[in-house]
Amino acid sequence: MPVQDRRELILARLHAILTEVAPDLAVEASSVFRNRGVIPVEIQPALTLLDGTEGVAIQGRTSSRQPNLMVWRPGISILRPQVWSILKPRGLDEWAEIGPEMSMHRRVLFHAITTDTSIISLLSSNGHIEYLGCDTDMQTGSMMEGQLMLNFAFHYLLDVSELPTN
Numbered sequence: 001m002p003v004q005d006r007r008e009l010i011l012a013r014l015h016a017i018l019t020e021v022a023p024d025l026a027v028e029a030s031s032v033f034r035n036r037g038v039i040p041v042e043i044q045p046a047l048t049l050l051d052g053t054e055g056v057a058i059q060g061r062t063s064s065r066q067p068n069l070m071v072w073r074p075g076i077s078i079l080r081p082q083v084w085s086i087l088k089p090r091g092l093d094e095w096a097e098i099g100p101e102m103s104m105h106r107r108v109l110f111h112a113i114t115t116d117t118s119i120i121s122l123l124s125s126n127g128h129i130e131y132l133g134c135d136t137d138m139q140t141g142s143m144m145e146g147q148l149m150l151n152f153a154f155h156y157l158l159d160v161s162e163l164p165t166n
Contacts (some may be wrong), residue, residue: 005163010154011034014119036048044088045086046085047084057075075158085102123157128155
């Protein structure tokens with residue numbers, strides 16, 4: 001098995017967490033995905049992880065007039081994946097239940113992710129998890145289908161010497 005970098009290890013662990021909490025959210029294991037687009041109604045409710053974006057926190061630079069040297073030093077990388085919960089569509093008389101259900105999904109996912117010791121150890125002593133909030137489609141101008149997206153930022157040490165070369 002090839003060596004994986006921290007980014008991939010964090011994303012793989014997030015996907016595993018979604019699979020672990022799926023039964024608590026009445027989601028079938030076969031409806032937990034990574035980087036899946038449209039989720040057909042037939043397999044909802046579902047959970048999906050999108051890899052999102054990654055950036056590097058610039059540290060130690062005091063002036064914009066300093067030259068940019070091409071010397072790599074370990075730094076803090078910020079991974080911003082998106083965790084989606086897609087609820088099962090319901091009848092008109094059942095829509096009042098969707099808000100509390102979304103809140104429950106948010107609570108379970110938030111707790112499972114932010115307290116996971118495997119992810120915390122991958123972030124190293126310089127890293128941390130930042131919860132950036134959630135978005136729902138329960139708002140004006142939206143499809144209002146019962147979708148919840150949790151946004152996290154995982155700050156971790158990016159050391160080029162740890163990256164596999166193949």
